[in-house]
């Protein structure tokens with residue numbers, strides 16, 4: 152319920168998420184850029200504190216007072232495509248894995264930095280993980296173990312299944328695939344219905 156005070160609507164009653172949600176994009180876009188992050192060549196990033204923090208830094212001598220330069224193996228700029236990042240970082244590791252090596256890839260950064268985007272990516276612009284799986288599966292074609300008598304256990308181990316266990320596994324796999332098909336069918340119908348009622 153709204154009441155009006157000095158021309159400004161005042162919210163009365165419980166506050167809901169919709170009431171406090173605000174699109175801040177326009178406000179942020181209007182702010183002058185501060186060039187806090189600068190890419191200097193293919194392997195170096197320079198970080199500068201925002202102007203609003205500079206007075207705090209002058210009083211707190213434990214904080215860096217000037218710009219800091221960090222060097223990496225490779226820096227990808229904001230214009231780098233998913234393909235370029237994959238080719239320049241993970242493709243070589245996948246090649247090592249296919250030759251029996253072990254590799255670890257992880258993303259690290261503040262919230263909203265783009266970790267999930269880089270790792271998974273949207274369907275039309277896939278990230279590191281789907282690209283890696285695609286290379287792996289395309290490379291092992293023809294060398295797949297056709298029988299279903301092995302089951303992975305944790306990350307490195309496996310167990311051999313008895314014929315009964317194989318039958319149980321096959322049946323739960325079929326059920327899972329059937330459920331996935333059903334979910335796709337239902338979500339497809341819901342999406343089509345939403346499109347119609349728009």
Ligand SMILES: Nc1ncnc2c1ncn2[C@@H]1O[C@H](COP(=O)(O)OP(=O)(O)OP(=O)(O)O)[C@@H](O)[C@H]1O
Pocket residue numbers: 260261262263264265266267268269
């Ligand atoms: N390279 C990019 N190009 C276009 N959009 C991007 C890019 N990187 C991130 N985004 C967008 O920025 C937003 C935040 O990205 P993302 O969810 O990947 O961040 P995150 O680091 O995984 O965040 P959190 O730690 O909170 O999960 C998303 O809307 C994502 O689509």
